[in-house]
Amino acid sequence: MPQASTGKQRTNVTLTAANLAAARELGLNVSAISDAAVSEAVRAARARAWAAENAEAISERRAWIEANGTPLADLQVLKVD
Numbered sequence: 001m002p003q004a005s006t007g008k009q010r011t012n013v014t015l016t017a018a019n020l021a022a023a024r025e026l027g028l029n030v031s032a033i034s035d036a037a038v039s040e041a042v043r044a045a046r047a048r049a050w051a052a053e054n055a056e057a058i059s060e061r062r063a064w065i066e067a068n069g070t071p072l073a074d075l076q077v078l079k080v081d
Contacts (some may be wrong), residue, residue: 013034015023023030051058070076 013030015030020030023033
């Protein structure tokens, strides 16, 4: 079966019968909701992976700022105290 030009791909998703029935009753687009949920899960997983991969550098940067202050702090217009 040829793929649509929208870049979408068919897949099977298993839902509880009650959730599927309620979604249909409310006229919800299960495919769009599923796509959005997967997109958010991917974004969150990538953010966690990035934070884990860069934890040492982030820690070092925070320690440097703690010891030296923020760069260009004297040029900061809005002070948060």
